Amino acid sequence: MREVALREVFGETLVELGEAYPNLLVLDGDLANSTKADKFEAAFPDRFLEMGIAEQNMVGVAAGLAHLGFIPWLSSFTVFFTHRAADPLRMLVAQTKANVKIGAAYSGLLTGYTGKTHQDVEDLAIVRAMPEMVVLAPLDAVEARAMMHWATAHEGPVYLRLTRDPSPVVLPEDYRFEPGRVLELKPGRDLALVGTGVQSARLLEAARLLSAEGIEAGVYHAGAIKPLDEEELVNKLRPYPKVFTAEEHSIYGGLGGLVAEVLGAHDPKPVVRIGIPDVWGESAPNDWLLDHYGLSPRRVAERVLKEVKG
Amino acid sequence: MILSEAERQELERIAKKVRYLILRTVQHSGAGHIGGPLSAVELLVALYFKALRIDPKNPTWEDRDRFILSKGHAAVGLYAVMALRGFFPLEELLTFDKGGSRLQGHPDMTRLPGLDMSSGSLGQGLSPGVGYALGARRLGKDFHTFVLLGDGELQEGMVWEAVHTARRYELGNLTAILDYNGLQQYGWRGAGRGDRKDPWEGLPPARLFAAFDWRVIEIDGHDFDEILAALTLARKEARGPRPTAIVAYTLKGKGLSFTGGKHAWHSKVPSEEDVRRAIEELGLSPEEVPL
Numbered sequence: 081m082r083e084v085a086l087r088e089v090f091g092e093t094l095v096e097l098g099e100a101y102p103n104l105l106v107l108d109g110d111l112a113n114s115t116k117a118d119k120f121e122a123a124f125p126d127r128f129l130e131m132g133i134a135e136q137n138m139v140g141v142a143a144g145l146a147h148l149g150f151i152p153w154l155s156s157f158t159v160f161f162t163h164r165a166a167d168p169l170r171m172l173v174a175q176t177k178a179n180v181k182i183g184a185a186y187s188g189l190l191t192g193y194t195g196k197t198h199q200d201v202e203d204l205a206i207v208r209a210m211p212e213m214v215v216l217a218p219l220d221a222v223e224a225r226a227m228m229h230w231a232t233a234h235e236g237p238v239y240l241r242l243t244r245d246p247s248p249v250v251l252p253e254d255y256r257f258e259p260g261r262v263l264e265l266k267p268g269r270d271l272a273l274v275g276t277g278v279q280s281a282r283l284l285e286a287a288r289l290l291s292a293e294g295i296e297a298g299v300y301h302a303g304a305i306k307p308l309d310e311e312e313l314v315n316k317l318r319p320y321p322k323v324f325t326a327e328e329h330s331i332y333g334g335l336g337g338l339v340a341e342v343l344g345a346h347d348p349k350p351v352v353r354i355g356i357p358d359v360w361g362e363s364a365p366n367d368w369l370l371d372h373y374g375l376s377p378r379r380v381a382e383r384v385l386k387e388v389k390g
Numbered sequence: 391m392i393l394s395e396a397e398r399q400e401l402e403r404i405a406k407k408v409r410y411l412i413l414r415t416v417q418h419s420g421a422g423h424i425g426g427p428l429s430a431v432e433l434l435v436a437l438y439f440k441a442l443r444i445d446p447k448n449p450t451w452e453d454r455d456r457f458i459l460s461k462g463h464a465a466v467g468l469y470a471v472m473a474l475r476g477f478f479p480l481e482e483l484l485t486f487d488k489g490g491s492r493l494q495g496h497p498d499m500t501r502l503p504g505l506d507m508s509s510g511s512l513g514q515g516l517s518p519g520v521g522y523a524l525g526a527r528r529l530g531k532d533f534h535t536f537v538l539l540g541d542g543e544l545q546e547g548m549v550w551e552a553v554h555t556a557r558r559y560e561l562g563n564l565t566a567i568l569d570y571n572g573l574q575q576y577g578w579r580g581a582g583r584g585d586r587k588d589p590w591e592g593l594p595p596a597r598l599f600a601a602f603d604w605r606v607i608e609i610d611g612h613d614f615d616e617i618l619a620a621l622t623l624a625r626k627e628a629r630g631p632r633p634t635a636i637v638a639y640t641l642k643g644k645g646l647s648f649t650g651g652k653h654a655w656h657s658k659v660p661s662e663e664d665v666r667r668a669i670e671e672l673g674l675s676p677e678e679v680p681l
């Protein structure tokens with residue numbers, strides 16, 4: 081399967097959007113060559129603002145620009161938005177409904193060996209709890225691009241959870257993003273696997289491994305963590321006696337928490353949350369990390385087998 | 391502290407070994423930073439081999455000086471120096487960035503004894519430094535606290551919050567060392583001291599620290615005599631009210647023809663060929679390249 085890194089899509093799509101929206105600006109926190117916002121600087125040097133290593137200030141500056149009608153897209157690592165700049169993000173952006181777009185690069189565990197300081201596995205819990213914030217976690221290159229177009233047209237703060245390394249392109253080129261939708265990537269019978277972000281592609285692979293064991297798992301992708309069409313989620317998961325969620329995020333407050341909350345209220349059934357347990361991450365190669373935290377297709381399949389067969 | 395010729399040569403030899411170890415470790419792990427660690431080699435060697443009151447055999451000694459690497463991405467440089475100083479075996483460097491290692495991509499004090507603080511998110515190291523210096527005063531202890539910062543890192547507001555409280559509480563027992571190489575990861579376009587614009591052009595950090603009434607000492611950050619003279623001076627004033635800022639002028643990627651002054655080497659993985667070239671340029675003998 082073809083693989084593309086979402087950060088490459090981020091850089092390229094910023095250039096596309098720059099053509100379409102003359103009021104779009106890019107603000108960077110000294111990481112444009114990592115996030116690939118440097119592509120935008122090359123195309124529109126006058127509309128690229130280097131803000132240095134000062135993320136709180138960058139978020140605040142963006143709020144001011146947004147209230148003058150500019151559309152600021154921000155470039156930094158996930159962790160520096162949701163942790164370092166959490167207060168400005170909350171008060172200056174979300175509470176004022178500022179039209180700021182947060183390009184949160186290097187989310188999750190696979191941050192290029194940088195370890196627990198840079199692995200943001202609490203971001204969804206934080207931004208999801210902020211009123212007015214739209215929270216998006218694209219499955220692949222196609223969805224990342226579609227979400228960026230949608231987000232730029234949308235009026236209000238949007239948080240876009242991007243990843244560093246290449247991941248499979250799953251969706252067709254003509255895919256159209258609609259906020260709230262829960263995508264069925266593969267129908268199933270015995271149980272459901274629900275993912276968000278690039279983890280959903282790993283779930284497709286896990287479902288193939290499970291098929292070989294005689295278990296037919298349905299695979300679902302929630303690209304929008306907020307807003308989420310709760311009714312659609314409940315309906316799509318209704319046929320399954322058991323649901324597994326998996327994400328490069330803490331098992332607290334992310335997709336797993338969301339699915340458990342919704343099903344708990346409307347269609348109670350067991351939900352097994354696969355993710356980072358109550359521990360900090362560490363620096364290591366990608367394959368090691370995905371195996372260690374139970375997120376690789378093989379480890380997800382093993383976990384499902386254990387839960388189902390005992 | 392006045393260095394004899396033999397001592398100076400010894401330190402310079404160690405610095406060369408550290409430079410090799412930085413490249414070899416990052417090449418082996420396949421990830422890590424180069425430019426920032428190379429820039430700080432002399433500062434780290436001077437601290438760990440001469441200035442710091444430490445005991446590698448007893449890394450938790452409560453009266454030891456405290457050292458915080460605020461620019462945590464230079465961890466590999468600190469690890470190389472600590473290994474040579476005897477905190478852990480040299481071979482352990484090859485576990486850098488591997489799952490389960492004590493040598494994390496950024497310093498993790500919960501894993502490696504001898505680290506006085508964790509870091510990695512820039513701009514935060516001076517604050518716990520203020521905490522150590524304040525605490526030392528309250529406990530009646532005479533250890534000194536040193537914090538190494540990058541110049542890009544100074545853009546974080548939290549640094550200046552710490553600079554303010556350090557002076558407010560009259561922490562002469564706190565010393566900030568600025569590795570001022572004029573480059574950061576990406577920075578601003580334009581030619582400066584490196585291949586990008588110096589972020590502090592027209593706004594010299596020495597002046598900024600002075601404005602907060604810190605004592606400022608400006609030195610060549612690759613010259614052992616100047617570094618050690620400054621560190622000695624800083625400690626001399628430890629009972630006084632003014633913290634010291636040592637502004638060390640450095641070159642990012644210092645020591646190798648292909649990395650010096652190049653922002654692209656901020657976090658680039660060297661090839662085996664690069665490591666061979668480094669050994670040659672540094673003039674190291676086979677016994678000096680153990681890994």
Ligand SMILES: Cc1ncc(C[n+]2csc(CCOP(=O)(O)OP(=O)(O)O)c2C)c(N)n1
Pocket residue numbers: 109110111133160164425426427429461463510511512513539540541542543544569571573574575576642
């Ligand atoms: C808060 C924060 N923002 C961004 C980064 C990513 N980052 C790592 S190193 C670096 C550049 C650091 O520049 P400087 O402080 O000058 O260090 P040096 O040039 O000596 O390596 C950046 C932006 C980070 N680690 N922490």
